[in-house]
Structures are given as C-alpha cells and as structure tokens.
Amino acid sequence: MTLRIAVCVKYVPDATGDRGFADDLTVDRDEVDGLLSELDEYAVEQALRISEESDDAEVTVVTVGPDDAKDALRKALSMGADKAVHVNDEDIHGSDVIATSAILAKALEKTGFDLVVCGMASTDGTMGVLPALLAERLSLPQVTLLSELSVEDGLVKGRRDGDAATELLEAPLPAIVSVTDQSGEARYPSFKGIMAAKKKPVQELDLDDLDIDADEVGLAGAWTLVDAVAARPARTKGTIVTDEGDGGKQLAAFLATQKFI
Amino acid sequence: MAEILVLVDHADGAVRKPALELLTLARRIGEPSAVVLGAGEAAASIAATAGEYGAATVYVADGAEFTEQLVVPKVDALTQLAQEKGAAAVLVTSSGEGKEIAARVALRLGSGLITDAVELEAGENGPVATQSVFAASYQVRSTVTHGVPVITVKPNSAAPEASSAAGTVENVTVSFTGNAAKVVARTPRVSTGRPELTESAIVVSGGRGVGAAEGFAVVEKLADSLGAAVGASRAAVDAGWYPHSNQVGQTGKQVSPQLYVAAGISGAIQHRAGMQTSKTIVAVNKDPEAPIFDLVDYGVVGDLFEVLPQLTDEIGAR
Numbered sequence: 230m231t232l233r234i235a236v237c238v239k240y241v242p243d244a245t246g247d248r249g250f251a252d253d254l255t256v257d258r259d260e261v262d263g264l265l266s267e268l269d270e271y272a273v274e275q276a277l278r279i280s281e282e283s284d285d286a287e288v289t290v291v292t293v294g295p296d297d298a299k300d301a302l303r304k305a306l307s308m309g310a311d312k313a314v315h316v317n318d319e320d321i322h323g324s325d326v327i328a329t330s331a332i333l334a335k336a337l338e339k340t341g342f343d344l345v346v347c348g349m350a351s352t353d354g355t356m357g358v359l360p361a362l363l364a365e366r367l368s369l370p371q372v373t374l375l376s377e378l379s380v381e382d383g384l385v386k387g388r389r390d391g392d393a394a395t396e397l398l399e400a401p402l403p404a405i406v407s408v409t410d411q412s413g414e415a416r417y418p419s420f421k422g423i424m425a426a427k428k429k430p431v432q433e434l435d436l437d438d439l440d441i442d443a444d445e446v447g448l449a450g451a452w453t454l455v456d457a458v459a460a461r462p463a464r465t466k467g468t469i470v471t472d473e474g475d476g477g478k479q480l481a482a483f484l485a486t487q488k489f490i
Numbered sequence: 491m492a493e494i495l496v497l498v499d500h501a502d503g504a505v506r507k508p509a510l511e512l513l514t515l516a517r518r519i520g521e522p523s524a525v526v527l528g529a530g531e532a533a534a535s536i537a538a539t540a541g542e543y544g545a546a547t548v549y550v551a552d553g554a555e556f557t558e559q560l561v562v563p564k565v566d567a568l569t570q571l572a573q574e575k576g577a578a579a580v581l582v583t584s585s586g587e588g589k590e591i592a593a594r595v596a597l598r599l600g601s602g603l604i605t606d607a608v609e610l611e612a613g614e615n616g617p618v619a620t621q622s623v624f625a626a627s628y629q630v631r632s633t634v635t636h637g638v639p640v641i642t643v644k645p646n647s648a649a650p651e652a653s654s655a656a657g658t659v660e661n662v663t664v665s666f667t668g669n670a671a672k673v674v675a676r677t678p679r680v681s682t683g684r685p686e687l688t689e690s691a692i693v694v695s696g697g698r699g700v701g702a703a704e705g706f707a708v709v710e711k712l713a714d715s716l717g718a719a720v721g722a723s724r725a726a727v728d729a730g731w732y733p734h735s736n737q738v739g740q741t742g743k744q745v746s747p748q749l750y751v752a753a754g755i756s757g758a759i760q761h762r763a764g765m766q767t768s769k770t771i772v773a774v775n776k777d778p779e780a781p782i783f784d785l786v787d788y789g790v791v792g793d794l795f796e797v798l799p800q801l802t803d804e805i806g807a808r
C-alpha cells in the first residue's frame with residue numbers, strides 16, 4: 230500500500246524584504262517578492278526522508294494561496310515531491326487562519342492522505358496553529374512541533390522540545406504532524422530536480438471544487454477584525470562607541486545611568 | 491461581571507509568571523477565573539496564588555490524561571468550562587502549546603482567535619489586542635468579531651499585580667474526547683538556576699561571535715552579575731554551543747525584557763523578531779557595520795572577549 234504523505238506549504242512574502250500591509254489591512258503580497266516559507270522546507274524535507282525510507286510512498290504538496298503561490302509548489306516539487314495541489318480562488322483573499330484551516334482540511338480530504346506534514350509556523354503570520362486546527366477539523370491526532378520524526382508500522386513517533394520538558398510522542402496513522410527547524414536541514418533542489426519539477430502535475434482547485442461557500446472564507450468570513458496597523462517607530466540609533474580599552478567601563482556607565490546596575 | 495477564563499500555566503508545582511500577567515490583564519476586561527489543569531497535589535497552592543492575583547473562582551481538574559496526552563485534554567477542559575460558565579473571553583499564554591490549545595478551543599467555540607498579543611484593553615466591541623508583527627516592524631490592533639474571544643498573550647506583556655480575590659476552588663470533571671497523541675515519555679528540562687528566558691527582566695545573548703561553547707562562559711558570567719537569563723542566536727545554537735531552549739528569535743523564544751544585551755550577534759531579521767520589543771538594547775560587536783547597531787540604545791564596537799569581562803568586573807565592583 231502506498232503511504233500517502235501530504236505536505237502543507239505556504240507562499241509568504243520574503244522576510245528580508247520590506248513587508249507591509251495593503252489598503253484593506255491584509256498582508257501585502259504584491260510589493261514584496263514571495264517564496265516558499267523557509268520553515269515549510271523542513272516539512273518537505275521530512276516528508277521526502279520518510280518517503281525514501283518506505284517501500285512505496287507518494288508526496289503531495291498542498292497550498293492555499295494566490296497565483297504566485299505556484300512558485301512555492303515548484304520549489305517543493307524540485308526538492309523531490311511527486312505532485313502538487315493548488316487551491317486558488319479570488320474569494321480566499323483575506324481569510325484568517327480558521328478559514329484557511331477549513332479550506333486546507335477539505336483539500337486534504339479530497340487529495341487523500343495517511344500523513345500530513347506541516348511546518349512549525351508560517352514566516353509571515355507566525356501563528357503556528359494551523360496544524361492543530363487541521364487535527365481538530367479532521368478528528369485526527371496532532372503530533373506537532375517535532376524536532377525528530379519517524380514513521381514505522383503505522384505509527385508516527387516524534388520528539389517535542391517544549392518549554393518545560395522534552396516529550397516523546399506517538400500516534401497511529403492517519404495523523405497531522407508539524408516539524409521545527411531543528412528537524413534537519415532541508416536539501417537544495419538539484420538541477421535534475423528543477424527540470425523534473427516542470428513536468429510534475431499540479432492540480433488546480435477552487436472553492437466550488439471543495440464545496441465551500443465564498444462567504445465562509447475571505448475577509449467577509451474572518452472572525453477577527455484588524456482595526457488598525459501602524460508602523461512601529463524605527464528605533465532611534467543610540468550612542469555607538471569604539472572600544473579603546475575602556476569599552477566595558479563605558480558600557481557599565483551607560484547601564485548605571487539607566488539604573489540597571 | 492463578565493467572566494474571563496485564564497488558563498494557568500504551571501511547572502514543578504508552581505504557577506509560572508506569565509499566568510500572573512494574564513490574571514492581571516484579565517482584570518482589565520472582566521473578572522478573572524483561573525483554570526488549573528493536571529496539577530495534582532499542587533492544585534491547592536496554585537489556586538491560592540491565583541486568588542492573590544484576582545481569580546474569584548479557580549476551576550480545578552485533574553487526571554492522568556493531562557500529562558499522558560498531548561494538548562487535547564486541555565482543549566476539552568477549557569471548551570467545556572467556557573461553554574458551561576458562559577465565559578466572555580478565554581486567555582492563554584503564548585507558548586507553542588498554549589497557542590495550539592487556544593486555536594482548537596476557538597474552533598470548537600466557533601470563535602475568532604488572536605495569538606501573540608502584547609497588550610490587551612477593554613474596547614467597545616470586546617477586548618482589543620495589540621500584536622507586534624513582521625519582526626516587530628508593525629503594531630496591529632484587532633478584535634474578535636465572532637464568538638467568545640480567545641486570545642493568547644506573550645510573556646512579559648504586563649507586570650503582574652496582586653489583587654486579592656476569593657480564589658474559591660471548584661472541582662470540575664472533564665469529559666475527554668480522545669484522538670490525542672500519546673506522551674510516552676517526558677523529561678523535564680533541568681533548571682540552570684538562572685531566570686527563565688521569556689520571564690527575565692534582563693537577557694544576555696551570545697552569537698556566532700562567541701566562537702565556541704567555552705566562549706559562552708563570558709556571556710554567562712555577565713548574565714550572572716546582572717541576574718539575567720542567557721540567550722543565544724540560532725548560529726550559536728546550530729553550532730552546538732548552547733541549547734536550543736535558549737535560542738532567541740523567530741524560531742526560538744520571543745523575549746521582551748527591560749534590557750537585552752547582544753554579544754557577537756549580527757542582528758538578522760529572524761533574530762530581531764525575537765528581541766526587537768526589548769525596552770533597552772545594548773550590543774557588543776567587532777563589526778561597526780553590523781545591523782544590530784541600528785537598534786541599539788548603546789553599542790560598543792569591540793571584541794566581546796575584552797568588553798564583556800571588563801563590564802562584568804565593573805558591575806562586581808559597584
């Protein structure tokens with residue numbers, strides 16, 4: 230039996246660009262170049278490793294996003310994923326994470342899977358909750374924020390380095406997992422991989438295909454409202470001194486004026 | 491008055507400081523009730539502390555489920571309480587687990603979710619949360635427009651203030667739903683004796699410039715002279731010089747102390763995402779062009795192995 234692995238990947242504005250907001254107070258996805266969220270590369274990597282270790286596996290990357298999100302899918306395909314699903318619909322613009330999770334859950338059900346691998350958080354929203362929401366919607370165990378992951382005999386096992394403790398987790402398939410950037414460096418696409426990716430199938434889906442009403446998602450269906458956004462005043466550059474043997478003393482004097490010492 | 495449910499984060503039988511901050515913030519938007527889950531025998535003393543910080547009622551639920559299964563039992567308990575008590579809002583600490591719990595509770599309640607708030611106020615249409623986004627380059631104010639607001643708040647967003655309330659304990663029996671991953675083993679993190687990174691008023695961090703695991707001794711000595719927590723950049727963590735639990739940044743801890751000291755750290759956007767909201771920022775770096783100098787209140791261009799020990803000595807001499 231083929232082990233069907235689905236990887237959720239997000240197309241995000243480049244963090245090193247000048248990120249900002251559009252007039253409707255949604256994340257501006259036009260001004261800054263986008264890319265496959267770096268944290269989702271770790272998810273693709275883990276999916277590929279599991280696939281390589283099993284006799285028969287297939288890796289499908291799934292994204293919910295605008296036209297350009299295709300770039301994220303291409304990158305994942307060139308890393309080695311087998312096929313892709315792109316959910317794209319004008320009405321999705323402005324969806325909050327609750328709505329996004331509804332769309333992704335439907336897309337995953339339609340695609341079919343034994344294991345879903347997500348990143349730990351998207352680099353734009355940085356909520357890190359979508360995997361938990363998918364588990365809730367699909368009534369499956371969440372095995373999330375893993376720094377190590379393995380699949381054996383129908384079980385997924387992983388290590389979660391939490392705030393207060395390190396936990397070893399286990400759940401039967403099907404399950405939803407997310408992996409951290411401690412899980413292992415993601416591979417670079419090879420030239421061969423990049424060429425092969427061009428021929429790999431990308432299935433296009435819209436809200437109709439998923440039986441989702443337009444008013445359940447997008448800005449209209451969002452359950453939170455952004456009232457205001459304001460650029461944080463840039464920190465004003467303070468005093469910079471060059472150490473000429475008394476740098477530590479000067480720093481101490483500054484800290485004393487601020488009452489830290 | 492509107493009842494605000496506060497999930498009380500605890501470790502080693504004691505309330506963690508962010509929970510006291512939540513109770514303090516909750517009083518701005520209503521009357522806090524504390525929810526204490528899986529604390530075993532420590533529940534009574536945790537409840538007493540919650541009462542000192544304003545919890546009129548403390549709901550206590552216990553059971554092996556809370557420690558043997560991931561996230562879901564806490565979601566079951568919190569959802570059940572929010573429904574039974576007709577809560578006006580649910581507040582949870584922003585940690586990896588806290589956010590996951592909050593998200594699932596929100597979904598079950600049919601409610602909007604706001605994560606990583608750094609400020610919370612009462613507003614005409616319910617609580618108004620402020621978030622700091624895009625590596626703290628923007629402040630966003632939002633409200634929940636549907637259902638019972640579920641909001642996670644970052645540690646260090648408010649100073650805990652005591653305010654005595656009844657703290658009446660009410661024991662709760664939770665119906666568990668299952669479908670959870672099993673926790674087969676748990677190894678508590680050994681305490682270093684230093685303050686918690688996210689809770690500390692002062693953080694001293696080292697980066698690639700520290701050069702080796704042994705190099706962190708100068709960082710630790712300075713931290714200890716200030717009573718500070720020790721942080722590290724991802725470069726230092728990836729090199730194996732310091733544990734990942736001490737990483738500051740986008741994929742590590744987000745800290746917001748009164749004073750942040752960056753030593754041998756260049757100031758990449760992903761690092762800034764974890765420390766840019768610190769009140770006062772100080773850096774020591776050999777490279778005058780290092781981007782970290784754009785954010786500092788005070789910077790020293792120099793070798794950290796010269797500057798840090800001298801600073802530590804100065805502090806010791808005061």
Ligand SMILES: Cc1cc2nc3c(=O)[nH]c(=O)nc-3n(C[C@H](O)[C@H](O)[C@H](O)COP(=O)(O)OP(=O)(O)OC[C@H]3O[C@@H](n4cnc5c(N)ncnc54)[C@H](O)[C@@H]3O)c2cc1C
Nearest residue numbers: 697698699723724725739740741742754755756760776794
């Ligand atoms: C998705 C993603 C997530 C990330 N998450 C994080 C994160 O959570 N946290 C994080 O920190 N990074 C994160 N990063 C990595 C980040 O981009 C940087 O690579 C990292 O922060 C660099 O660490 P550094 O400043 O210690 O090292 P460098 O950038 O190499 O800087 C070292 C600095 O030390 C100075 N130096 C060297 N020797 C000395 C000396 N003797 N005395 C004084 N100064 C000296 C140098 O001048 C230099 O400025 C992430 C990256 C990605 C892509």
Ligand SMILES: Nc1ncnc2c1ncn2[C@@H]1O[C@H](COP(=O)(O)O)[C@@H](O)[C@H]1O
Nearest residue numbers: 237238293347348350351356357358359
């Ligand atoms: N629009 C999206 N399309 C596909 N996957 C997503 C999307 N948004 C989030 N994810 C997945 O969910 C993870 C956590 O995202 P978040 O909760 O938004 O921080 C990401 O690392 C992705 O794996």
